[in-house]
Amino acid sequence: MFDIGFDEMLLVAIVAIVVIGPKDLPMALRTVGRWVAKVRRVSGHFRAGVENMIREAELEEMEKKWREQNAAILAAHPDPGPDAEARAAAAAAEGDAAMLPLTPADKPASTDDATPELPLAPSR
Template sequence: MFDIGATELLVIAIVAIIVIGPKDMPLALRTAGRWIGKIRRVSAHFRTGIDAMVREAEMEDMEKKWREQNARIMARHPEQEMEPLDQRETAAESRPRQAEPPEEGAKTDANDEQSGANGDQPGLPLGKPPAG
């Protein structure tokens, strides 16, 4: 911020000792430290307020873009009614899953060769009922 080098700081210290005197120098430095602390707190508070305003403006811009994009999507697909995600999940879970029939000639299970033509249990010889 202030580009003060070592030589400038030394000149300021020498002038301060000459003007203020070595006796009152600790009190002057303490007072200067308090003022610098107050200035830093005020500048930090000001910077925080500016950052908050910038974030709010950015959020408003993003919300505006999201609303415009949502309007475009809804205009493209007006016949589709959208429902919240949690309702879609529960609706999908409550629906029974239907297995798709296998394609003709496709092998669906390794046990198909062992099962009989009439749907006997896999691995059991044909014609014998299972014990039980």
């Protein structure tokens, strides 16, 4: 990370012994260790907070995209029946709006029974 070699570490140790003294060196190293641990904890919390904000922004973006897609789908397929609004409100209250099956009475009448509404393969 810092690319500190053996020579540099030896020089730092000699300077620390001369400046701090051999008697106070263990206490100084403990203090430095505590500060390093505190900095790592703070940086970990900061990193987790930033990742959480990024994740929330991505979720909001996906929810916006889903709302737009749902609006487009609802605009393309009008109200399927008289009780559809009540069923949609009940499903929204339960959180299962996408899981409601249409009953035969709710399905729109097709004009041509031989032609499917959504072709599975392109016609040639």
